[in-house]
Amino acid sequence: xxxxxxxxxxxxxxxxxxxxxxxxxxxxxxxxxxxxxxxxxxxxxxxxxxxxxxxxxxxxxxxxxxxxxxxxxxxxxxxxxxxxxxxxxxxxxxxxxxxxxxxxxxxxxxxxxxxxxxxxxxxxxxxxxxxxxxxxxxxxxxxxxxxxxxxxxxxxxxxxxxxxxxxxxxxxxxxxxxxxxxxxxxxxxxxxxxxxxxxxxxxxxxxxxxxxxxxxxxxxxxxxxxxxxxxxxxxxxxxxxxxxxxxxxxxxxxxxx
Numbered sequence: 001x002x003x004x005x006x007x008x009x010x011x012x013x014x015x016x017x018x019x020x021x022x023x024x025x026x027x028x029x030x031x032x033x034x035x036x037x038x039x040x041x042x043x044x045x046x047x048x049x050x051x052x053x054x055x056x057x058x059x060x061x062x063x064x065x066x067x068x069x070x071x072x073x074x075x076x077x078x079x080x081x082x083x084x085x086x087x088x089x090x091x092x093x094x095x096x097x098x099x100x101x102x103x104x105x106x107x108x109x110x111x112x113x114x115x116x117x118x119x120x121x122x123x124x125x126x127x128x129x130x131x132x133x134x135x136x137x138x139x140x141x142x143x144x145x146x147x148x149x150x151x152x153x154x155x156x157x158x159x160x161x162x163x164x165x166x167x168x169x170x171x172x173x174x175x176x177x178x179x180x181x182x183x184x185x186x187x188x189x190x191x192x193x194x195x196x197x198x199x200x201x202x203x204x205x206x207x208x209x210x211x212x213x214x215x216x217x218x219x220x221x222x223x224x225x226x227x228x229x230x231x232x233x234x235x236x237x238x239x240x241x242x243x244x245x246x247x248x249x250x251x252x253x254x255x256x257x
Contacts, residue, residue, distance in 0.1 A: 045125035045132065055094060055128060057135055062110055063094040064118065066125075066132040088223075089117045089145070090134065101202030108138055109156060109195070117142045117153070117234075119223070142223055142234050143194075150227040155194040155234055158207060162188040162215065164231040186219045187244065188233065207237050214244040 048055065057063050067090050092114045098107040110116060123136025143161070144154045155161050165187045190213045196206045209215065222235025 045127050048126055048128040050129075052128075055126075055133075055135075057094055057096040059096045060099045060108065060138045061096045061135055062092055062108060062116075062138055062141065064090040064116060064123075064134045064136065065093050066090040066134055068132070088120055089115065091115055093133070099198065099202070101200070104202050106198055106202050110138060110141055110144065114144050115146070116144055117223070150225045150232050151191055151229075153192065153225075153232075153234065155192055157194045158197040158237045159194045159234050160190055160207070160209065160237055160240065161192040162217065162233050162235070163191050164188040164233055166230065187214065187216050189214050191232070193237075209237060209240060209243065215240050216242045216244060 055063055092110050092112050095108040095110060095112060098105050118134070118136055119140045119142060122140035123134040126133050126135065139157055141156055142153075142159060143156050146152060146154070150161075151163075153161050190209060190211050192211055193207050193209060196204045199205050217233070217235060218239040218241060221239035222233045225232040225234070
């Protein structure tokens with residue numbers, strides 16, 4: 001069964017990754033809530049009183065039940081908060097009525113019950129029914145994952161799923177590259193595209209890029225995933241800089257967003 005790993009800029013090797021279906025979410029170094037560290041503050045989640053039995057998001061907001069973090073290591077050792085996994089995925093438990101555009105409106109495209117992955121640091125955390133939840137905008141949801149395979153991730157809005165090209169093992173002159181000098185490529189093949197962003201009148205604007213295209217994208221853009229067959233990245237269409245072609249009649253095709 002394929003597994004997927006979502007990587008980020010900060011990784012704690014001691015923590016056991018949390019699973020979202022078959023997807024593994026990489027741990028990140030978190031500071032205790034309310035503590036100041038390196039110039040930023042991590043705020044405590046809002047605790048919803050037990051007297052409230054439901055939460056109804058408004059507008060284009062979505063309520064997600066966060067996947068529970070691992071509290072113990074593989075050997076059963078209790079993990080401190082600083083190394084516990086903070087997942088970036090969960091289950092949609094409630095949605096708003098959607099966005100209004102004059103007399104018309106467009107409904108939320110994410111159904112209740114869907115397993116989703118969302119942007120890091122997005123939304124507002126809250127504690128409800130003794131579980132961690134997040135209220136965030138639909139645009140903050142990267143995609144829907146219906147299976148264990150990252151190739152089946154369904155990007156939302158203007159996002160694109162790309163399979164990253166493999167790292168070159170040797171130079172053009174035939175010299176073998178050591179791991180430290182291998183350049184991580186910012187080139188890959190488009191696997192899936194979202195339906196496009198919502199325009200001013202409430203209609204979708206389809207993306208011009210299509211699955212199967214070989215593209216070059218901004219080096220540090222998007223969210224990275226790791227599957228059994230290689231690395232993937234999900235990013236906004238605006239982060240795609242060019243479409244690459246092997247047609248000798250065309251030097252390059254610049255993708256203008």
